Amino acid sequence: WVVLKFGGTSVSSVSNWKNVAGVVRARLDEGLRPVVVHSALSGITDRLEQLLAKALTGDWEPVMEQVERRHADLSRDLGIPVCADLERHCIDLRKMASGIQLIGEVSDRLRARVMATGELMATRIGAAYLAHEGLDVQWLDARTLLHAEERPGASARANYLSATCVFEPDPALQQRLAAGHSVLLTQGFIASDSRGETVLLGRGGSDTSGSYLAAKLHARRLEIWTDVPGMFTANPRQVPNARLLKSLDYDEAQEIASSGAKVLHPRCILPVKQYSIPLSVHDTQRPGIEGTVVTATGGAGGARVKAVCTKKGITLISMDTLGMWHQVGFLGDAFAVFKEHGLSVDLVSTSETTVTVSLDPAANALDARALEGLVTSLSKLCRVEVIGPCAAVSLVGRSI
Numbered sequence: 001w002v003v004l005k006f007g008g009t010s011v012s013s014v015s016n017w018k019n020v021a022g023v024v025r026a027r028l029d030e031g032l033r034p035v036v037v038h039s040a041l042s043g044i045t046d047r048l049e050q051l052l053a054k055a056l057t058g059d060w061e062p063v064m065e066q067v068e069r070r071h072a073d074l075s076r077d078l079g080i081p082v083c084a085d086l087e088r089h090c091i092d093l094r095k096m097a098s099g100i101q102l103i104g105e106v107s108d109r110l111r112a113r114v115m116a117t118g119e120l121m122a123t124r125i126g127a128a129y130l131a132h133e134g135l136d137v138q139w140l141d142a143r144t145l146l147h148a149e150e151r152p153g154a155s156a157r158a159n160y161l162s163a164t165c166v167f168e169p170d171p172a173l174q175q176r177l178a179a180g181h182s183v184l185l186t187q188g189f190i191a192s193d194s195r196g197e198t199v200l201l202g203r204g205g206s207d208t209s210g211s212y213l214a215a216k217l218h219a220r221r222l223e224i225w226t227d228v229p230g231m232f233t234a235n236p237r238q239v240p241n242a243r244l245l246k247s248l249d250y251d252e253a254q255e256i257a258s259s260g261a262k263v264l265h266p267r268c269i270l271p272v273k274q275y276s277i278p279l280s281v282h283d284t285q286r287p288g289i290e291g292t293v294v295t296a297t298g299g300a301g302g303a304r305v306k307a308v309c310t311k312k313g314i315t316l317i318s319m320d321t322l323g324m325w326h327q328v329g330f331l332g333d334a335f336a337v338f339k340e341h342g343l344s345v346d347l348v349s350t351s352e353t354t355v356t357v358s359l360d361p362a363a364n365a366l367d368a369r370a371l372e373g374l375v376t377s378l379s380k381l382c383r384v385e386v387i388g389p390c391a392a393v394s395l396v397g398r399s400i
Contacts, residue, residue, distance in 0.1 A: 001174075001219040002032040005188060005210030008042035009227045010284035011126055014077050019287050020126075021133045023225070024183055028135075032220060035177075035213055036185040037142075038126055039206040040118030041070060048115050051093070055100035064094060071121050078129045085139075086124045093117050108160040109197060116198045119187035119206075127185045138181035145173065146191035146212055148199045154342040155370065163199040165191050167215040167271040174217055186213075207265035211279075215271035221278040224264060229283035230292030231256055231263050234308045245292050245306060249299030252306055252398065253279070253292075258346075259394035260311030269294075303399035311392045314346070315359045317374070321382035330381070331355065337377045341370065347392060358392065 004023060010016050020036070027034045040048075047067050054060040068090050075082050096114050100106055119142070127139035148163035177184060188206020193199050201208050207224055214222040231253065234242040248256070250273035258266040263281055272279045272294075279294040299306075319334055334355065338345055347358040371386055378384045 001035060001214075001217040002027050002030075003035045003037060003210050003214040003217070003219050003222045005206055005222070005224050006036065006038040006284060007206065007224075007226045008039040008044070008122075010225050011038045011122060012042045012074065016284050017078060017126075017129055019284050020225075021130060021135065023223075023284075023287055024130065024135060028182060033178075034183050035217065035219070036126070036130075036137075036183065037188045037206060037210045037213060038119075038123060038185070039188050040122045041074065044070065044118040044122070045115065045203070048118055051097055052100065052106050052111060052114055055097040056104060056106065058101050060097045060101065064090075064097060067093070067121075071125060075125055075128070078125065078132070080125070080128045080132050083124055083128055086121055089117055089121045089124070108157045112160045112200050113198045115200055116187075116190040119189050123185055123187050130183060130185065136182040138184050140177075140184055140186040142187040142190050142209060143192035143196075143198060145186060145216070146209060148191050148193045150194065151342070153339050157367075157370070158342045159193065159199065160197075161200050162202040163191060163193065164267070165201070165212050167212040167274075169218045169275065170216040177217070201267070202265075204262075204265045205267070207268035208271075211268035211271040214277050215275050218275060219277055221280060222268075222272055224268075224279065224281045225284045226263060226281065227283065227285065228263060228281075229286060229289040230281045231261060231307070233306065235261070235310070238310075239308075246290065247298035248292060248294050248306070249296060250279075250294060252299045252396070253294040255394075255396045256307045256309055259307075259309035259396055260392065261307065261309050263292075299398060301398075303397070305395060305397035305400055307396045309394045309396060311360070311394070313361055313389050314392055315361070315371070315386065315388035316356055316390050317359065317378070318354060318356045318385040318387060319378060319382045320354045320385070333381055334378065337374065337381070340377065341374045343370070343374060358390070 006020055024034050047063060051060050051063045054063050071086060072082050096110060123139060127137050130137040146165045149166050188209040189201055191199050191201060210222055229244060231245045232242040236242045250269055254269040257264040276296055280291055282291040283289055343359060345357045346360040349356045375384045
């Protein structure tokens with residue numbers, strides 16, 4: 001098996017889809033079984049967020065028309081008809097928007113279903129195009145492949161909108177898929193829970209979907225296809241002379257991704273690291289460029305700085321108490337509160353009287369209600385201040 005994950009920009013134009021088909025054929029020529037995982041069309045996830053907001057006011061029809069037109073236009077440009085399955089997803093989306101307008105609220109369960117529609121619609125087009133190109137392709141629903149794990153400490157919101165999945169190698173799944181078509185195509189970003197309901201893996205979670213499937217299938221490798229040729233020493237859009245990092249080990253890639261580099265989702269490293277599956281990053285528009293390869297031995301060498309990373313939109317929680325000095329267990333009590341509220345702490349800074357932590361929105365389903373509950377609980381231990389949105393600048397390297 002080889003798992004090929006394509007991002008939203010990679011599946012939003014005719015030229016890119018021709019390159020996708022070329023990559024799939026090349027992997028078949030290598031004797032590999034490709035599993036294509038891809039995102040919603042670029043911008044559609046944001047449009048679906050707008051649809052949810054507009055449905056509350058009843059003014060959702062123009063946004064819905066934009067979503068339908070975008071998919072119809074791409075289908076036409078690719079030379080394929082708008083299939084019945086794609087039309088059915090549009091009908092479902094309209095029903096959900098009408099329901100939200102009627103009841104006047106959006107539950108987390110319904111939000112997950114609406115947001116998942118972007119991937120379901122895009123992959124219908126992708127499967128139809130690859131079949132049109134003569135490839136033996138089968139569309140699969142990711143919710144039958146990936147199943148969310150139970151997290152007792154997580155909030156219901158986090159379980160629906162920022163789920164994690166089990167990813168141990170699955171011989172039964174391998175056997176089931178081996179009997180299928182030569183090319184399998186499915187969605188990123190979505191999974192199902194123990195009740196069979198739709199859950200999301202958080203924004204940017206398609207990388208993680210690819211990694212989960214690579215681990216479950218014990219794939220030869222995972223390839224992340226995006227709009228840049230790999231991971232860089234800095235964001236090349238901000239630093240024009242940033243250099244391409246050709247090889248990294250899993251821990252370096254994890255730190256760079258966690259520190260704000262958008263090329264890889266931080267959660268996608270663990271599954272491939274645990275089963276020593278090589279991960280490579282490639283540019284869909286320039287498939288001939290070598291890209292970045294992440295392996296267990298990719299970071300060999302002496303001490304050196306690998307990257308400067310920035311992360312925006314983080315929230316700081318400052319906990320201040322004079323009684324903390326030499327007090328046994330304060331940090332244990334404080335972090336137990338974060339666990340109780342299902343929030344994952346990212347960075348930690350301490351002084352004699354203050355502990356400040358950061359909450360990354362990519363890892364947490366943050367909203368005003370969640371923060372209010374956290375502050376109320378922490379206020380029993382110390383004085384609390386919420387600061388944000390903020391940015392973090394990180395220097396990442398080995399032995400520096």
